[in-house]
Structure formats: C-alpha cells, structure tokens
Amino acid sequence: MYGSYGVSDDAERTAFRRAEKKYKVYYDDSKSSKKKKQLKQVDLSEVVDFKAILRSFNQSGEVPPGTFALQCDFDRPVFCIENRPGFYFIPDALTVEEQGRWIRESLISFPQPYNRTNHNAIYGPIRDLFMAAKERKILVEEEDSSGGLDSLSNSSITNMDAERWKFYEENTVSSRGSTCKSISASVLLRKLRWSTLGLQFDWSKRNYNVSLPHNKIPDALCDLAKEMAAPAMSKGKVFQPEAAIVNYFGLGDMLGGHLDDMEADWTKPIVSMRRAPDIHRPRKC
Numbered sequence: 001m002y003g004s005y006g007v008s009d010d011a012e013r014t015a016f017r018r019a020e021k022k023y024k025v026y027y028d029d030s031k032s033s034k035k036k037k038q039l040k041q042v043d044l045s046e047v048v049d050f051k052a053i054l055r056s057f058n059q060s061g062e063v064p065p066g067t068f069a070l071q072c073d074f075d076r077p078v079f080c081i082e083n084r085p086g087f088y089f090i091p092d093a094l095t096v097e098e099q100g101r102w103i104r105e106s107l108i109s110f111p112q113p114y115n116r117t118n119h120n121a122i123y124g125p126i127r128d129l130f131m132a133a134k135e136r137k138i139l140v141e142e143e144d145s146s147g148g149l150d151s152l153s154n155s156s157i158t159n160m161d162a163e164r165w166k167f168y169e170e171n172t173v174s175s176r177g178s179t180c181k182s183i184s185a186s187v188l189l190r191k192l193r194w195s196t197l198g199l200q201f202d203w204s205k206r207n208y209n210v211s212l213p214h215n216k217i218p219d220a221l222c223d224l225a226k227e228m229a230a231p232a233m234s235k236g237k238v239f240q241p242e243a244a245i246v247n248y249f250g251l252g253d254m255l256g257g258h259l260d261d262m263e264a265d266w267t268k269p270i271v272s273m274r275r276a277p278d279i280h281r282p283r284k285c
Contacts, residue, residue: 020257132185
C-alpha cells in the first residue's frame with residue numbers, strides 16, 4: 001500500500017502533503033465573524049465517496065471509473081481503487097447496532113489498565129474512568145497515600161508510580177478544601193484522545209514497547225479484525241492482530257495526515273475501522 005511503484009519517496013510525500021493542505025479545515029478569519037468562527041468551504045468533488053460507490057453498486061452493479069469490486073468470498077461488497085494496490089474498503093461494514101457496541105466498549109473497556117491512554121503520562125493508569133464520570137467523581141492527587149481519605153476512595157491505581165491519584169466523591173473533595181491538585185472525571189473523559197490495546201505503542205519513540213505489561217485484545221475485537229482483514233490475506237492465511245490503537249475525537253478535533261508505517265511486517269494488513277463523515281458536511285477530520 002505504501003510502496004513507491006516507480007515514484008520516489010520525496011515525490012510521493014510532496015503529493016501527500018499537497019492533498020493534506022487542500023482538504024485541511026480552515027476558518028474564515030474575516031473580522032465580521034467575531035462571535036463564532038466559520039468554516040471555509042472545501043471543494044470535496046474529488047473526494048472518494050464510499051457510500052455513493054456502495055449505493056451505485058447495489059442499484060446497478062456499476063461503480064465509478066477508477067474503482068472496482070474485488071472478487072472474493074466475503075458477505076459484503078469489497079472495493080479497490082486503481083493505482084492504489086493494497087487498499088481495500090468495505091462501506092457499511094458495521095451496522096448501527098454494531099457501531100454502538102464498539103463505541104460503548106471504547107469508552108468503558110478499552111481505556112482500562114494495563115491498556116494505556118494519553119492520561120498515563122500525568123495521572124498514571126486510571127481505572128473505570130467512564131463510570132467515575134457518570135458518578136461525577138473527582139481525581140485527586142494524594143499528598144500522603146498511607147492515610148487521609150484513602151479508605152473512602154475507589155482505587156485507580158495499577159502500579160506504584162500512580163498511587164498519588166485516586167477518585168473521590170465530589171462532596172468529599174469539597175470538604176477537603178483546595179490543598180491538593182484535582183480534576184473531575186468528566187473533564188478527563190472529554191480529554192481522552194487515545195488508548196492502546198494489546199502490545200503497547202510508545203508514541204515518543206514511535207514503536208511498540210514489548211516490555212510494557214498489556215491486556216490481551218478482546219476476543220470479539222480480534223474476530224472482527226480477522227473478518228475485516230480476510231479479503232487482503234493470501235489464501236489459507238489468517239490475520240492475527242497483536243495491537244490496536246483507539247482514537248477519540250471531540251467537536252473541532254482534526255486528524256492530521258499520517259502514515260501507519262511502523263509495523264514490523266508490511267505483508268500483514270492494517271485494519272482501520274471508522275465512522276465515515278457525511279461527505280456533504282464540512283470536514284472535521
């Protein structure tokens with residue numbers, strides 16, 4: 001998928017950056033819109049509309065020029081793009097109910113230690129963040145973890161490095177005063193940006209840290225990834241996922257252009273599952 005196919009890396013990356021700049025979200029900086037920033041209109045006429053391709057295929061069996069349906073033993077249509085070898089897409093691969101299930105899992109189960117999140121660097125591992133947010137709890141930095149409110153808290157700790165931070169009831173923290181640092185669970189949930197499952201990815205070094213303890217990827221998620229990867233696998237081969245990165249996006253968040261190029265074995269597929277934005281709405285990511 002990332003091979004040069006006769007084009008130098010520099011030329012390929014230049015084209016990549018040109019496309020990234022073209023479709024990046026820009027705001028209207030005119031002084032007339034002081035109260036609320038207005039998105040500038042972006043020309044999306046050349047953007048591949050996966051749902052439109054599926055709709056055309058279901059209605060007439062035809063697909064737009066430059067696209068073709070992959071002939072494979074799969075229960076849903078799989079499409080490819082000419083001159084983009086190795087790239088396969090499956091529109092509407094998940095039902096609305098299935099999407100809801102995985103959204104719930106991504107909030108409740110996936111951020112659980114030993115899985116790491118973007119909060120680990122500051123707060124250490126945080127257990128049951130979603131439930132703590134529902135219960136309006138506060139994460140508090142303990143001055144002395146051996147006493148005080150320790151017996152009243154729900155532990156959010158999985159190693160010695162994180163024992164300073166624990167969840168407390170909101171009224172308990174209020175009665176304690178402002179002698180220590182604290183942050184609400186709901187704020188932490190809103191600021192959740194990623195969690196890593198299976199082998200843990202080191203974002204600073206951009207590689208997998210096999211020395212870190214980790215949870216096994218849930219069987220149901222493994223089965224789903226295997227199913228989605230099947231069209232890209234050689235006959236008789238089965239995909240075995242070892243790691244997953246879950247990204248969380250809030251309103252106004254954007255995903256910059258990037259390459260998933262840190263895998264040790266490029267002969268194995270990378271499965272990416274996401275809810276595609278409505279092609280007629282301003283792009284957020």
